[in-house]
Amino acid sequence: MPYHAIDAQLRELLPRLRRFALWLTREATSADDLVQSTLERALSRWDSRRDSAALRPWLFTILYRLFLDARRNAKRYASMLERFRFGDEEEHPSVEREVMAQSVLWSLERLPPDQRNLLLWVAVEGLSYEEIAQILDVPIGTVMSRLSRARQALRRLNDGETTTPVLRLLK
Amino acid sequence: MNTTIPSEYEIHAYIDGRLDESRRQAVEFYLAQHPERAEEVRAWQRDTQRLRAAYGALPAMADNPALDPARIRARRWQRFRARLAMAAMLVLSLCIGGFGGWQVHGWRFARAMPPMGDAMAAYRMVAVNQSVPLDVVSEEDSVLQAWLDKHIERTARLPDLHDAGYHPIGGRLFATDQGPAAMVLYKDAEGHAISFYVRPPGPMRDLLPSGQRADGGLLAQYGSDRSYNYAMVSRVDGTDKRLVAQALERVI
Secondary structure, three states: OOHHHHHHHHHHHHHHHHHHHHHHHOOHHHHHHHHHHHHHHHHHOHHHOOOOOOHHHHHHHHHHHHHHHHHHHHHHHHHHHHOOOOOOOOOOOHHHHHHHHOOHHHHHHHOOHHHHHHHHHHHHOOOOHHHHHHHHOOOHHHHHHHHHHHHHHHHHHHOOOOOOOOOOOOO | OOOOOOOHHHHHHHHOOOOOHHHHHHHHHHHHHOHHHHHHHHHHHHHHHHHHHHHHOOOOOOOOHHHOHHHHHHHHHHHHHHHHHHHHHHHHHHHHHHHHHHHHHHHHHHHHOOOOHHHHHHHHHHHHOOOOOOOEEOOOHHHHHHHHHHHOOOOOOOOOOHHHOOEEEEEEEEEEOOEEEEEEEEEOOOOOEEEEEEEOOOOOOOOOOOEEEEEOOEEEEEEEOOOOEEEEEEEOOOOOHHHHHHHHHHHO
């Protein structure tokens, strides 16, 4: 495949990758760094990709694995970084927050990351359950049960409930 | 119609519109009979659709030219070339370092081992201390030349010192690090001795520039042709060194 054709394919998926990376990292610069690393790795491994493998799940797999690696490395320094953070909460850009405020995305943001990723892959990116099982490296049955829990959690949030059990004062 | 309870997979596939028609109908049939389950599934379906719509409605992120695949490809190529250049530099410096190191080794070796020290040692053993006998004893030039040719291939002609009053008396082989060396000894009527010493240059082709040096009352004059190192050793006093030098010059 000629370079420009490859580049065109990647360029088309770029907005989706960036958006998903933003949900993962919660910070625009980190998100684009992650996407950049993803594209670099994709280009370096392009020849080893099986032709049958769909491009979109392949890219999401690379991106997610890189994210996990980066987070693992970051955790080593987390305690050190903690001391330098002064209420610097992870936030989406303000424009996004406005849009999200009135939508189901507000609930989505309150889900645990694993459930959020799963819903984005299934509902938005249209990845097959099998592809998701490969990304997460778990059996397909696990994907299905996690998906059930994610949908239940989203439902509860949309209904105004919370996912975490609330302590009730007993009279 | 299949009335078994749909699997978890089938429920999700139903919500996400990934079932074929017959299985979709089977799930519909099941849900029609189980209103509570049906209500939950419809709600999940609504959430999914709202999620997709809301996500799609998010404003586009600001363009980031650094992420363009063509740009990243170009950067990769640049980095590759930079690494290639660095690797080339590394190889080059290794070569320079290795070659230089070997040169220094050679110089130090040369300093540690003064040239043709073995020729002088051989002279001492045979002509001064007479601690070892000659392998071949003959005063015939032709016999000694044949003996020399047999042991040292393609070597030079023996020097002719008859005019100076010296005649050959015999020869002896020596083992050296560079290979077998041969010495032919000449004497004059008063018993002054001159040795003619031939040694291969060894695997490093360590050929000597012409020169001379004195050590312990002995003078070695030496030089090389393209195949061997030669030395002629005599006592510092008692032998005309110019005579020896001329003889060596003719040989080389």
